[in-house]
Amino acid sequence: MREAFRQELKDLKVEVLSIGRAVTGVTRDAVTSLVEGDVDLAEKVIAGDAEIDRRTLQVEEHAIEVTATQFPVARDLRLLHSLTYIALHLERMADLGVNIARAAKRTADRRGPQTLYDLIQAQGNLVYRVLDATCEALEKNDLELARKLQDLDEPIDHLYKQFFRELARLQDEEDIEWASSMVLASRYLERIADNAVDIGERIAYLVTGEFDALHDSDEETG
Amino acid sequence: MSYRSTPVPDDALEKITVKGLDFFYGDFHALTDITVGIKEKAVTAFIGPSGCGKSTFLRCFNRMNDLIPGARAEGRITLDGQDIYAAGVDPVDLRRRIGMIFQQPNPFPMSIYDNVAFGPRLQGVKKADLDKIVQTSLERANLWKETKDILGRNGLALSGGQQQRLCIARVLAVEPEVMLMDEPCSAIDPTSVQKIEDLMAELKDRITIVIVTHNMQQAARVSDFTAFFLQEMAGEPAVLVEYDRTANIFTSPKDRRTEDYITGRFG
Numbered sequence: 046m047r048e049a050f051r052q053e054l055k056d057l058k059v060e061v062l063s064i065g066r067a068v069t070g071v072t073r074d075a076v077t078s079l080v081e082g083d084v085d086l087a088e089k090v091i092a093g094d095a096e097i098d099r100r101t102l103q104v105e106e107h108a109i110e111v112t113a114t115q116f117p118v119a120r121d122l123r124l125l126h127s128l129t130y131i132a133l134h135l136e137r138m139a140d141l142g143v144n145i146a147r148a149a150k151r152t153a154d155r156r157g158p159q160t161l162y163d164l165i166q167a168q169g170n171l172v173y174r175v176l177d178a179t180c181e182a183l184e185k186n187d188l189e190l191a192r193k194l195q196d197l198d199e200p201i202d203h204l205y206k207q208f209f210r211e212l213a214r215l216q217d218e219e220d221i222e223w224a225s226s227m228v229l230a231s232r233y234l235e236r237i238a239d240n241a242v243d244i245g246e247r248i249a250y251l252v253t254g255e256f257d258a259l260h261d262s263d264e265e266t267g
Numbered sequence: 268m269s270y271r272s273t274p275v276p277d278d279a280l281e282k283i284t285v286k287g288l289d290f291f292y293g294d295f296h297a298l299t300d301i302t303v304g305i306k307e308k309a310v311t312a313f314i315g316p317s318g319c320g321k322s323t324f325l326r327c328f329n330r331m332n333d334l335i336p337g338a339r340a341e342g343r344i345t346l347d348g349q350d351i352y353a354a355g356v357d358p359v360d361l362r363r364r365i366g367m368i369f370q371q372p373n374p375f376p377m378s379i380y381d382n383v384a385f386g387p388r389l390q391g392v393k394k395a396d397l398d399k400i401v402q403t404s405l406e407r408a409n410l411w412k413e414t415k416d417i418l419g420r421n422g423l424a425l426s427g428g429q430q431q432r433l434c435i436a437r438v439l440a441v442e443p444e445v446m447l448m449d450e451p452c453s454a455i456d457p458t459s460v461q462k463i464e465d466l467m468a469e470l471k472d473r474i475t476i477v478i479v480t481h482n483m484q485q486a487a488r489v490s491d492f493t494a495f496f497l498q499e500m501a502g503e504p505a506v507l508v509e510y511d512r513t514a515n516i517f518t519s520p521k522d523r524r525t526e527d528y529i530t531g532r533f534g
């Protein structure tokens with residue numbers, strides 16, 4: 046019976062990893078839809094969110110069931126709890142991807158300065174890197190990589206600030222709705238990466254059994 | 268954390284202190300180099316695979332092993348700082364201060380009242396005081412309501428779970444400071460198990476409890492501290508692998524062997 050339990054834990058981890066890769070895909074599609082003004086792709090991202098919601102909820106239900114019946118302890122307990130926590134974060138990250146896709150729909154009918162699209166794309170590329178590293182750290186229980194996520198996140202924050210500076214240079218006649226949608230998109234990207242850093246901390250706990258000092262999450266702008 | 272009883276503070280005193288204990292049954296070396304401090308007014312659980320010496324260690328605390336021919340302990344065990352193996356320590360008096368509950372409830376074949384009054388009578392408590400002691404002890408063992416009208420009935424007529432609580436009342440009647448419980452719930456039904464677990468949480472306000480249990484969930488539920496024992500190789504003496512707050516043992520044990528045992532990876 047303990048073998049079956051262990052297999053269940055493994056399956057659950059595989060599922061969370063798979064959700065993680067799906068969220069990476071969502072983020073890519075969302076950024077592409079924004080940068081290329083691709084409304085169909087944006088619609089696809091928005092429509093796909095229900096499936097991610099369903100899968101994360103299923104992970105949570107499954108984890109509750111296993112907790113109630115199998116009395117997981119020690120690293121099994123940490124894994125189960127962390128997977129639930131990670132799934133919840135992934136679900137929020139997918140929501141942020143949907144927000145980017147919505148911004149893509151709002152801005153698709155006009156073309157702003159290319160430098161800003163380039164900046165968003167550059168920021169997106171850095172975020173994919175963080176997401177790929179997050180999935181890899183979880184897959185391999187890689188403590189070092191999990192702790193490196195925070196460093197990978199740093200340039201993303203910088204790009205967000207740079208994005209602001211570029212916007213400030215825009216002429217008055219630039220469409221204000223267009224501009225604010227783009228700022229929001231950059232902000233959502235930055236928050237997706239923040240969530241990934243939180244996941245990294247949870248992976249570190251999973252591996253070591255100890256909570257690292259929590260990094261400052263920027264709750265105030267929530 | 269309202270589901271748990273009062274947390275034991277970090278600076279809680281040690282009621283029983285064990286230093287470098289080795290234990291032998293004749294040529295058989297059962298335990299080696301055990302050092303541990305049992306905290307006062309707390310519940311400490313001993314866990315580990317069958318045959319790793321949990322009962323043996325428990326029986327050292329009230330010198331029950333003295334009764335076994337060829338058995339001997341080396342090292343030091345103190346109760347409130349005083350060596351329990353020192354010359355001049357009366358084992359009978361020690362066993363009053365450190366009571367014991369066994370796996371199989373063992374009421375005496377006499378009335379419920381006489382079972383509880385047995386110890387106090389031996390101590391010469393006056394007849395007039397006995398009623399009060401019997402009632403208080405049965406109350407503290409959560410058995411009063413069920414037995415107050417049948418005190419004259421034979422203790423053996425009670426259910427298994429009630430018999431175990433009667434044994435607890437019998438121990439409590441002599442006001443022990445420590446209660447040792449060796450798998451006290453193994454032979455009783457789940458409802459009674461629940462009652463005894465609740466009882467432990469209540470009793471630890473006044474006494475120190477050490478429980479041997481093969482049920483890890485029970486250890487996690489009832490204890491403040493957990494000690495994990497392991498005999499790594501047949502024929503080798505068992506060691507104390509890890510001792511910590513129960514919450515730490517069951518979330519982040521430090522020793523891989525503890526981790527493997529409590530997660531069911533061996534044993």
Ligand SMILES: Nc1ncnc2c1ncn2[C@@H]1O[C@H](COP(=O)(O)OP(=O)(O)O)[C@@H](O)[C@H]1O
Nearest residue numbers: 292295297316317318319320321322323324335
């Ligand atoms: N009276 C005894 N004489 C000789 N060996 C004993 C005696 N009691 C226990 N042992 C041995 O000591 C070891 C520890 O036993 P015990 O303390 O009962 O373990 P546990 O309570 O962890 O199951 C076992 O190998 C057991 O066979």
Ligand SMILES: [Mg+2]
Nearest residue numbers: 321322323479
């Ligand atoms: Mg035993």
